[in-house]
Amino acid sequence: MVSELRLFVEPEFHPAAQHYLSVLQGRGVAVQLEVIDKLSARFLRLNPELALCVDQAGLWLCAHGMKMQPDWRAEVPRLKRASLKSEMIARACNLAEKPKLIDATAGLGHDSLLMAHLGAQVTLLERHPILFTLLEDSKKNAAQDAFLSPVVARIDLIFADSADYLSQQAVQHQSVDVVYLDPMFPQRDQHQQAIKKQAQVKKQMQLLHLLLPEDGSMDLGDALLGLARQVAKRVVVKRPRLAVYLAEQAPNHQWQGDACRFDAYFQELLEA
Known part of the structure; x- marks a missing residue:
C-alpha cells in the first residue's frame, strides 16, 4: 500500500x-x-x-x-533524429532485427519509446501503481499524436512486478529476444560503496526518486539479471560508464559511450 x-x-x-x-x-x-x-x-x-x-x-x-509527468510527446525531436546507426542502444539490443523485447525497468518509458520507434515490439513493465498510472496516461496522450501513434502501438504496458513477470515467463517456458534493464539506482552498489552518486539529477528524476525510495536490492537490478537470462536470448543492461557489473557478472560484450555503457549477456554463450 x-x-x-x-x-x-x-x-x-x-x-x-x-x-x-x-x-x-x-x-x-x-x-x-x-x-x-x-x-x-x-x-x-x-x-x-x-x-x-x-x-x-x-x-x-x-x-x-x-x-x-513522463511526457512522451516531448521525445519526438529525439526520435526524429534517431537511427539504427546513430543509437548505441540500437546496436546493443539488435533493434535492426525488430526484436520482441521486455523492458523490465520502465522508469519514464523514454528508452522503450525509442526502441519501439526503431522497430522493437516492447513489453514495458512497471510495478509502482502511481508511476504505472503516469505512464498509462502518457501512452494514451501519445496515441493521439500522428507521429507517435504507430510507435506506442508497439508498446504493451503491463502493471506487474518485473521479478514476478520474468519468473512466470520462465516457468511457462516463454522466451523473448531481449530483456532490457536500466536499474533505478545504478550509482549505489552493495559491495563497492566508493561509487559516488551524481551531483545533480534532472527534475524528472528528482521527483521519481522521491516516489521510488532506494529501499532494496530489487531496485538495484541485481536480482533481475538472473531471471532475465532465463527467458531472453540477449540481456542488455544500461550502466553508468564506470559502474561495477550488475550482480557482479561480467558481460559477454560491451558498448561504451561517454556517460554510460551497455553490457550484454548472450544466452547462446551461456549454453555453449
Whole structure:
C-alpha cells in the first residue's frame, strides 16, 4: 500500500481528477482529493510535500515546487533524429532485427519509446501503481499524436512486478529476444560503496526518486539479471560508464559511450 497522497485540482478539471482518483484507489493508492482555486507555481512551492495534481495536460507528480509527468510527446525531436546507426542502444539490443523485447525497468518509458520507434515490439513493465498510472496516461496522450501513434502501438504496458513477470515467463517456458534493464539506482552498489552518486539529477528524476525510495536490492537490478537470462536470448543492461557489473557478472560484450555503457549477456554463450 502506498502512503496517502493529496491530489490537487482546480474546479475546471474536477471530473478528470475523479477519474484518476478512482483508478489509483483501485490500484491500492490512498488518495485525498483537494479542490483548490489555482494550481500555480506559487501554490506548489507552498505545498512542497510529494503529491499529485491534475490540469489540462493530465496527471502530474509534484513536490518542492516542481511537477513531472513522463511526457512522451516531448521525445519526438529525439526520435526524429534517431537511427539504427546513430543509437548505441540500437546496436546493443539488435533493434535492426525488430526484436520482441521486455523492458523490465520502465522508469519514464523514454528508452522503450525509442526502441519501439526503431522497430522493437516492447513489453514495458512497471510495478509502482502511481508511476504505472503516469505512464498509462502518457501512452494514451501519445496515441493521439500522428507521429507517435504507430510507435506506442508497439508498446504493451503491463502493471506487474518485473521479478514476478520474468519468473512466470520462465516457468511457462516463454522466451523473448531481449530483456532490457536500466536499474533505478545504478550509482549505489552493495559491495563497492566508493561509487559516488551524481551531483545533480534532472527534475524528472528528482521527483521519481522521491516516489521510488532506494529501499532494496530489487531496485538495484541485481536480482533481475538472473531471471532475465532465463527467458531472453540477449540481456542488455544500461550502466553508468564506470559502474561495477550488475550482480557482479561480467558481460559477454560491451558498448561504451561517454556517460554510460551497455553490457550484454548472450544466452547462446551461456549454453555453449
